[in-house]
Amino acid sequence: AQSVAQPEDQVNVAEGNPLTVKCTYSVSGNPYLFWYVQYPNRGLQFLLKYITGDNLVKGSYGFEAEFNKSQTSFHLKKPSALVSDSALYFCAVSPGKSSASKIIFGSGTRLSIRP
Amino acid sequence: GAGVSQSPSNKVTEKGKDVELRCDPISGHTALYWYRQSLGQGLEFLIYFQGNSAPDKSGLPSDRFSAERTGGSVSTLTIQRTQQEDSAVYLCASSLVTSGSTDTQYFGPGTRLTVL
Numbered sequence: 001a002q003s004v005a006q007p008e009d010q011v012n013v014a015e016g017n018p019l020t021v022k023c024t025y026s027v028s029g030n031p032y033l034f035w036y037v038q039y040p041n042r043g044l045q046f047l048l049k050y051i052t053g054d055n056l057v058k059g060s061y062g063f064e065a066e067f068n069k070s071q072t073s074f075h076l077k078k079p080s081a082l083v084s085d086s087a088l089y090f091c092a093v094s095p096g097k098s099s100a101s102k103i104i105f106g107s108g109t110r111l112s113i114r115p
Numbered sequence: 116g117a118g119v120s121q122s123p124s125n126k127v128t129e130k131g132k133d134v135e136l137r138c139d140p141i142s143g144h145t146a147l148y149w150y151r152q153s154l155g156q157g158l159e160f161l162i163y164f165q166g167n168s169a170p171d172k173s174g175l176p177s178d179r180f181s182a183e184r185t186g187g188s189v190s191t192l193t194i195q196r197t198q199q200e201d202s203a204v205y206l207c208a209s210s211l212v213t214s215g216s217t218d219t220q221y222f223g224p225g226t227r228l229t230v231l
Binding site for chain 1: 146148150156157158160163165171206208210218219220221222223224225
């Protein structure tokens with residue numbers, strides 16, 4: 001069965017420190033991988049995606065993610081956290097070429113950056 | 116261009132009433148999703164439309180929930196005989212399907228449903 005796991009419900013980081021939000025997946029084929037962010041009382045916004053090519057993907061607001069095929073992971077990272085990064089983050093995966101190509105979302109990780 | 120729009124933005128209804136929620140996807144997007152989100156929690160998948168294929172209804176929580184997509188564009192999610200546990204934000208998203216895989220989803224602002 002296809003699935004996405006975000007093993008941490010909450011991640012707490014001090015401002016200025018690096019942050020990592022973890023995501024692992026289990027799908028067939030060559031997946032498309034996504035990160036979305038939801039700020040308080042706002043809709044979901046696209047951050048970045050991996051389709052093919054360079055395993056390190058750079059996205060909005062200084063975030064980046066690294067696709068690791070052997071570990072089936074797509075962790076979200078940022079070198080220096082800001083208080084304004086505090087939000088709910090969702091990892092998502094679209095399976096490779098398939099008639100059932102719907103996107104699967106992880107359960108979300110709440111990122112809290114303390115000043 | 117215009118993004119995904121949803122209406123109404125807020126809906127308050129009494130238990131037992133039927134409600135209809137509308138989603139206008141981005142023009143040209145063949146894939147359309149409905150999700151439910153309760154109080155800043157995760158996304159609960161409800162239903163997925165892709166082109167002319169039969170919709171994936173595997174996420175609908177009960178037979179009180181149904182959805183249709185007319186002409187491959189606008190979608191309506193209907194909840195019959197609403198219950199208090201149906202209270203949530205209902206999100207719609209649309210995307211292109213490229214090379215057989217679903218590309219970036221664009222989300223609407225959601226409809227906040229409150230069942231009294």
